[in-house]
Amino acid sequence: MLLKNGKVLVDNNSDMDFKKTDIRIDDGIIIELAENLTPTPYEECIDLNGDYVLPGMVNSHYHSYTNILRGTSFGEPLELWSVDTVALGKILTETEMALSVSLGICEMLHAGVTACVDHLPHLATSYTAAKTYETTGFKSALAPMLHNIPDNKVLYKMDEVIPNNLEDNSFPTVEEYTHYYMNFIEKFHNPNGNLQVMVGVNSPQRADDKLLKAAYELSYKFNLPIHCHLLETRWQKISADQTISPVLKLEQFGLLGNRTSLAHCIWMNEDELNLIAKRKAIVVSNPTSNCFLGSGIFPSKEYLKRNIPIALGSDGVNCGTNNNMLDILRFFLLIQRSQEQDYRQWINVKEGFHMITKNSNRILGFHRPLGEIKANYSADLVVVNKNSILNILDNYLLNQIIFNSSLSVKHVLINGHFVMKDSKILKIDEENLKREICARKPYLQQDMLKALNSTKKEKNLYKSIYQSL
Ligand SMILES: [Zn+2]
CATH class of the missing domain: 2.30.40.10 (Urease, subunit C, domain 1)
Structure with missing residues (x-):
């Protein structure tokens, strides 16, 4: 052609x-x-x-299931927001997941975004997501989440309100995760095509040692890039200070390398920054989400001075954001300027544009390089x-x-x-997509309100500790 x-x-x-x-x-x-x-x-x-x-732009950290949850956040920080979002995410059926993924694809294509890292928390609907990407031709690196420790067991002081010995059986076993991954890889992993599987650790503190070991083995055996959330909030930082740095934990399990991408990375200390630089990992800032949830400001300067590549992500749409990477980049650059008194250190448009194009190349890990013409x-x-x-x-x-x-x-x-x-858009009928979402409104409305009501008690426990920090 x-x-x-x-x-x-x-x-x-x-x-x-x-x-x-x-x-x-x-x-x-x-x-x-x-x-x-x-x-x-x-x-x-x-x-x-x-x-x-x-060149097609890239969204390097994204959660497709949140497209259909837009508007369901109420001015609360991440830990409180998460309680609602986890409950809302669980109600989504396969059909709703397909609609949510398709909605995101349409919005990204209209904004010139051709690829994303989709960090998927729900294994049950991950197949639907993969099939939707496959049929539409949208390029995606799928990172199903490995997660077996709830936040209430790792966040500082939460044991004061939720007993630490409370068993949580809601997570798959490590064997089930491994089995799931093998199956998912066999069905969808095609780094020469438009689907790549990544090892999607939720966040190092949310996975036990056995699961982190399994994550390394999957990455090594199938040559998969690694993606995870890292030190997003102050509460996570305070909690990490009581135990072990999540960056060191990644290092300990062989999960920190030049194919590792780390989302957020706001609350890092010098040693952690130096280690990330040494291992040549890539960081993914999500500025709109971080500001919306009050998580903090990404310390661009610390990464730039260590030559750590920066890419950008939208994060979930229910974090006061959208799927337009030029909007995210603009917001990121404006924040960087407002934080940097020396205008000669401002990130120029070329460097900025690389954050939503070529810097993502190594993150997604497709065989054919992307992000440049x-x-x-x-x-x-x-x-x-x-x-x-x-x-x-x-x-x-x-x-x-x-x-x-x-x-x-x-x-x-x-x-x-x-x-x-x-x-x-050639493979999605946008009018029909809107009609289908509207048709589900009565069920979704009911289920969402029920889910939001069910979290009130748990959220109050998080609130009580959050306010005391
Ligand atoms: Zn995220």
Whole structure:
């Protein structure tokens, strides 16, 4: 396939520019970039007529099940919010999960996002999520969560209100987790295609030693990248200070390396930061979610000075966020500027754009590299209507796209295939999706209210300790 006459976003030494370039794609890969390429006989040729072409953006930390839960958070910090969200997540049926995943895919495609890390807490509906990604062609790295210690057993002082010896049988056994993973990998793991499986530790303190050992073995045996939440809140930090650093715990079990991505990473000490740098792990900031839940501000400076790569994620949509990575990036850059008095240290637009494109490449771990428009890279491309950008200063268009424009995305290709054409998503009927969600409203409404009512008692216990910290 030949895409003619596009203005293509490419890296130059100091900046990123749009250059008039044709793109030749074969077998899902960009094979040639040059001006005035001639179509070969029988080659499909599409004239982009001066529209802009960007690499597909990546959401490096995301929970698809929350798309359908938007609006169900009430101005409370993470630990209280979690009690509701866990209860709400449990009510979702397979059909509702498919609708929630599809809704997220539609929103991401319209925003030019072509790939995500989906950190999945519910094993039962994870198959539905995988099938939905598979059929729509959306690129995803799926990280089903490994989790067998509840927060009330690890959060500081919670043992004052919930006895620590209370048995919790709601988690699968380590053997069940391993069996599940083997099955999931066999069914869906395809790093040459559009689905990659990751080892999704929930967070190091939420998994016992046996489970962390199993996580390492799965990662080693199947060569899987690792993804987890890490030191997101002050309460987690206070709790970690009483026992062992979760970063050290990852290190202890061989889970900290250059294929490990760590979401949040707000409350780190010097030793932890240095260890992350030494092991060449990647951090994923989720600025909108962190601000919404009052978790804290990601210390960009500490990561930048240690050359630790930063990627960005939306986290769950019920954390005051959306699935538009340009919005998340804008928010991240504005916060960084407000925290940094020396403007020469501000993250520039090129570095920022890399956080939602090429920095995610190693996180997702697909065989074909992504996040750049370059020969031998995956053809994950976003074509933007040229009229949605004010073309006065050609050299500053990326600046405009990040800070001033709402992009009108026309076409999206993933692995060289159109998944959206003329703003119409090809494998999801969006009107029907909306109708199906509306049709479920009466059941969802009832179940959600029931779930929210059921958490009141437990939430009060968390509240009582939270207020005493
Ligand atoms: Zn998360």
